[in-house]
Amino acid sequence: MPPVKYQRGEMVMGRWPGSSLYYEVKVLGFDSKSESYTVIYKDGTELELMEQDIKSTAGFLSRSRSRSRSPGRRRSGSRSPSRTTRGSSRKSTALGVAASTDAAPSSVKDSKMKDFEEDMLKTNANVEPTPDRNQHRYNLRRRRDDSEKKERKPNLQEDSNRNTVVSGDASTPLDFGGKIGAYFWLLFLPAWVLFMILQGDLEDPSLVNAPPPLPSLDSLWDYQSFGFVVLWIVFQALLYILPVGKLSEGMPLRTGERLKYRTNGFFALMVTALAVAIAVHEGVDLTYVYNNFLQLAVAAFLISVLLSCYCYGHSRNANSEQLALGGNSGNVAYDFFKGRELNPRIKNFDLKFFCEMRPGLIGWCLINFAMAVTEMKLHNLDSPSCSMILVNLFQLLYVLDGLWNEEAILTTMDLMHDGFGFMLAFGDLVWVPFTYTLQAFYLVNHPNPLSPPAAAAIVLLKLIGFYIFRKSNSEKNTFRKNPSDSKLSCMRTIPTATGKSLLTSGWWGVVRHPNYLGDLIMALSWSLPCGFSHILPWYYMIYFIILLVHRESRDMSECKRKYGSAWDEYCQTVPYRIIPWVY
Numbered sequence: 001m002p003p004v005k006y007q008r009g010e011m012v013m014g015r016w017p018g019s020s021l022y023y024e025v026k027v028l029g030f031d032s033k034s035e036s037y038t039v040i041y042k043d044g045t046e047l048e049l050m051e052q053d054i055k056s057t058a059g060f061l062s063r064s065r066s067r068s069r070s071p072g073r074r075r076s077g078s079r080s081p082s083r084t085t086r087g088s089s090r091k092s093t094a095l096g097v098a099a100s101t102d103a104a105p106s107s108v109k110d111s112k113m114k115d116f117e118e119d120m121l122k123t124n125a126n127v128e129p130t131p132d133r134n135q136h137r138y139n140l141r142r143r144r145d146d147s148e149k150k151e152r153k154p155n156l157q158e159d160s161n162r163n164t165v166v167s168g169d170a171s172t173p174l175d176f177g178g179k180i181g182a183y184f185w186l187l188f189l190p191a192w193v194l195f196m197i198l199q200g201d202l203e204d205p206s207l208v209n210a211p212p213p214l215p216s217l218d219s220l221w222d223y224q225s226f227g228f229v230v231l232w233i234v235f236q237a238l239l240y241i242l243p244v245g246k247l248s249e250g251m252p253l254r255t256g257e258r259l260k261y262r263t264n265g266f267f268a269l270m271v272t273a274l275a276v277a278i279a280v281h282e283g284v285d286l287t288y289v290y291n292n293f294l295q296l297a298v299a300a301f302l303i304s305v306l307l308s309c310y311c312y313g314h315s316r317n318a319n320s321e322q323l324a325l326g327g328n329s330g331n332v333a334y335d336f337f338k339g340r341e342l343n344p345r346i347k348n349f350d351l352k353f354f355c356e357m358r359p360g361l362i363g364w365c366l367i368n369f370a371m372a373v374t375e376m377k378l379h380n381l382d383s384p385s386c387s388m389i390l391v392n393l394f395q396l397l398y399v400l401d402g403l404w405n406e407e408a409i410l411t412t413m414d415l416m417h418d419g420f421g422f423m424l425a426f427g428d429l430v431w432v433p434f435t436y437t438l439q440a441f442y443l444v445n446h447p448n449p450l451s452p453p454a455a456a457a458i459v460l461l462k463l464i465g466f467y468i469f470r471k472s473n474s475e476k477n478t479f480r481k482n483p484s485d486s487k488l489s490c491m492r493t494i495p496t497a498t499g500k501s502l503l504t505s506g507w508w509g510v511v512r513h514p515n516y517l518g519d520l521i522m523a524l525s526w527s528l529p530c531g532f533s534h535i536l537p538w539y540y541m542i543y544f545i546i547l548l549v550h551r552e553s554r555d556m557s558e559c560k561r562k563y564g565s566a567w568d569e570y571c572q573t574v575p576y577r578i579i580p581w582v583y
């Protein structure tokens with residue numbers, strides 16, 4: 001049995017799960033089975049922390065003094081953890097700012113708490129003061145009360161049976177149907193892409209039709225297609241590593257460290273467009289993409305499998321701080337699917353960021369363009385059809401916007417929380433370029449003439465969706481990068497114990513995911529140009545509703561875990577999730 005480092009009653013610094021902030025806590029006990037300490041925060045919040053998430057108060061204070069900044073302060077610049085854009089300035093402790101007892105639930109202020117508060121006052125006397133404008137706000141949520149505590153002690157084995165992961169410092173429920181779900185998705189996703197591509201080739205494509213006959217294995221594999229996909233990825237990788245464009249900092253990791261990312265996506269798209277224009281001018285025939293769509297998709301699939309295997313292997317050398325919460329269940333299939341490591345890198349080359357923003361996203365535009373060229377050739381047109389132009393322009397705008405605001409991806413769920421495994425590798429390299437292009441693929445053989453008023457109405461819809469999407473993403477991104485940005489000075493916020501605040505006005509005060517709302521309206525405008533004859537071009541809309549509803553609920557659980565009662569307060573203030581008055 002390992003020696004117990006911290007004793008019952010001892011005052012220590014405990015890390016707040018999912019953040020790099022440390023708060024003063026009192027050790028209540030040690031569980032030898034799970035090797036975790038039960039600690040109590042100042043308001044009575046009890047958590048189980050692993051030894052690596054605890055530091056002795058003395059060592060911590062002298063270290064933070066010598067650097068003159070606590071982890072919380074390092075993380076949020078000169079701002080104290082729970083500072084927000086409003087409220088009055090007060091003095092508080094740098095390390096215990098969130099642990100003000102003013103607003104703690106009265107039920108937790110028992111005698112144990114009184115002793116504890118006295119202890120805290122003594123400890124706080126040694127802590128360097130930091131101005132805090134929201135000391136009166138208190139958001140740590142009491143996780144369990146004493147009666148619950150008696151019933152349940154943390155146990156790794158027990159948690160894994162319950163479909164939860166004990167990963168470093170938090171119990172994270174397994175997503176996507178857990179371990180069985182992972183096997184299902186690993187088989188279903190590639191099969192579904194194959195099915196849709198085969199459907200798109202049929203004269204009467206309908207997702208409710210019987211599956212088309214399976215092609216022979218021989219016809220799926222093509223050396224040339226494989227070579228082209230490899231070349232494409234290498235070309236994009238070269239553009240990514242060029243020392244051109246800004247080096248942006250990611251959000252702080254659990255260690256407090258911030259990774260750097262080369263955000264030159266827009267430049268990469270411009271260079272690619274130039275290269276494609278030169279290639280077409282030199283006689284390269286883009287109808288190859290349409291004619292070999294399936295073989296190209298299979299090649300991309302194989303590469304995504306190899307990449308996921310590499311990432312899984314790579315994660316074996318990662319330490320617990322580098323693992324994603326939730327991708328570390330111990331079940332090979334689940335971890336392979338979900339991704340174990342948060343930011344797998346080869347030196348400074350960030351695999352997740354690169355895959356999400358470059359080969360698939362830029363590939364999506366190239367494939368759409370190739371479909372427009374094919375339509376013109378097949379139907380002897382001087383220019384692509386109106387529907388094809390709309391689909392191409394709408395989706396190009398979406399990608400251009402994503403790459404122009406590439407830095408904003410650093411505050412998205414994928415970059416901040418998800419590991420990089422099969423789900424994202426396949427999603428980025430296969431799903432995005434070969435299924436998001438199905439509308440253009442469909443239009444090649446299924447023309448849908450549009451009247452000018454219909455086209456104008458669709459354009460208007462796209463612009464409305466785009467406006468909501470862009471405004472809301474920019475609001476959140478600006479706020480996350482610099483909460484005191486003057487552009488946001490009139491915004492209302494809710495402070496949380498982790499030091500971050502939540503916006504409750506602007507678009508984030510309308511619904512909890514205004515960016516999803518805008519995205520869904522845009523998705524509608526991408527399907528409308530294809531008409532209502534078949535369901536295939538509507539696949540994106542259907543998939544996207546499912547994806548975003550699931551993503552929203554994943555984000556809800558994650559935010560509830562991170563922000564506790566502050567999140568509950570946000571949900572009360574902003575009751576609708578995505579669509580006002582509907583959902």
Ligand SMILES: NC(=O)C1=CN([C@@H]2O[C@H](COP(=O)(O)OP(=O)(O)OC[C@H]3O[C@@H](n4cnc5c(N)ncnc54)[C@H](OP(=O)(O)O)[C@@H]3O)[C@@H](O)[C@H]2O)C=CC1
Binds near residue numbers: 411503504508516558
């Ligand atoms: N086309 C496609 O296939 C897809 C597109 N998307 C788009 O990508 C974009 C990013 O989506 P996604 O990463 O899922 O989610 P978000 O960009 O909405 O990020 C969610 C995070 O935002 C923060 N947050 C939540 N509420 C607030 C608030 N009130 N104030 C401030 N911060 C808040 C939280 O993180 P924290 O507090 O830790 O900062 C939360 O975890 C969206 O526009 C989405 O539509 C997404 C998936 C697929």
Ligand SMILES: CC(C)=CCC[C@@H](C)[C@H]1CC=C2C3=C(CC[C@@]21C)[C@@]1(C)CC[C@H](O)C(C)(C)[C@@H]1CC3
Binds near residue numbers: 357412414423432
């Ligand atoms: C079914 C399956 C394998 C799903 C995996 C999901 C991924 C396809 C998506 C998860 C989040 C994504 C984002 C974009 C593309 C799709 C994936 C990778 C995105 C890059 C598209 C462009 C946007 O402007 C965006 C940058 C906001 C967006 C970020 C999320």
